[in-house]
Amino acid sequence: MTKNPHAAWPDGLLDDMNANQFSGVVGSVLVSETDRVRVWHLHLPAGKRCAFHRHVLNYFWTCHSHGKARGYFEDGAVKDVSHFPGDTKHFDFGLGEYMLHSVENIGDTDLLFTTVEFKQSANTPLPVPEGIRLAEAV
Numbered sequence: 651m652t653k654n655p656h657a658a659w660p661d662g663l664l665d666d667m668n669a670n671q672f673s674g675v676v677g678s679v680l681v682s683e684t685d686r687v688r689v690w691h692l693h694l695p696a697g698k699r700c701a702f703h704r705h706v707l708n709y710f711w712t713c714h715s716h717g718k719a720r721g722y723f724e725d726g727a728v729k730d731v732s733h734f735p736g737d738t739k740h741f742d743f744g745l746g747e748y749m750l751h752s753v754e755n756i757g758d759t760d761l762l763f764t765t766v767e768f769k770q771s772a773n774t775p776l777p778v779p780e781g782i783r784l785a786e787a788v
Contacts, residue, residue, distance in 0.1 A: 654726075655725060655726025656726045657726075658726075658728065659722060659726070659728070663722060663752070666701055666702050667702045667724065669702075670702040670704075671702065671704065671724075671750055672704055672776065673701065673703045673704060673776070674706075674775065674776025674777060674778050675703050675778060675779070675782050676692075676703045676705060676709075676767065677690025677691055677692040677700075677763070677765050678690070678691055678692050678694075678700070679782060679783070680778055680783045680784065683778075683783075684769075686768065687766055687767060687768060687769060688707075688766070688769065688775070688778070689766050689767075690763075690764065690765040690767070691762070691763070691764060691765075692711075692753075692761075692762070692765060693762055694753065694754075694755040694760065694762075694763075695755065695760050696755050696757060696758050696760060697755060697756075698755055699753065699754035702750060702751065702752040703750070703751070703752070704749070705741065705743065705750075705751075705767075706743055706771070706774070706776055707767040707768055707769060707771040708740075708741065708743060708768045708771040708772075709740075709741055709765055709767040709768060710738060710740040710765070711738065711739055711763050711764065712736065712737070712738040712763065712764050713733040713734065713735065713736070713761065713762070713763050714735055714763065715733070715735060715759060715760060715761055715762045716733065716734050716735065716759060717733050717755060717757040717759045717760070717761040718730065718732050718755070718756045719733060719753050719754065719755055719756060719757070719761060720753070720754045722751060722752045722754070723750070723751045724750040724751065733761060743771065743773060744772050745772040745773060748773070
């Protein structure tokens with residue numbers, strides 16, 4: 651019998667992964683988009699988790715705060731990471747490659763990230779719903 655790789659996950663996490671397996675919403679708000687890039691902000695308050703999302707475009711993120719995060723990945727992997735201001739990671743995806751994951755803030759400070767996706771990558775950008783784009787407060 652094969653062991654369930656998601657058995658140690660909190661309740662509801664597998665359902666979230668299945669529901670959002672093709673979500674291109676990789677941040678809290680899409681603050682800018684051109685024909686070449688998408689720029690996202692991700693704000694994760696202490697104890698909160700972002701929904702699962704799929705990365706298909708080459709991208710990088712930069713953290714703007716100190717904190718601790720837990721990543722949940724499609725294969726069942728769980729990885730804890732400490733972040734600091736300026737912490738930056740780059741990712742590249744070939745044709746058909748992707749990463750499906752969610753990030754939880756397991757620290758006691760807000761986590762703030764900027765993510766830049768490069769639309770001229772090997773894969774077609776995933777659609778983004780209008781409600782996630784930055785709108786000027788009225």
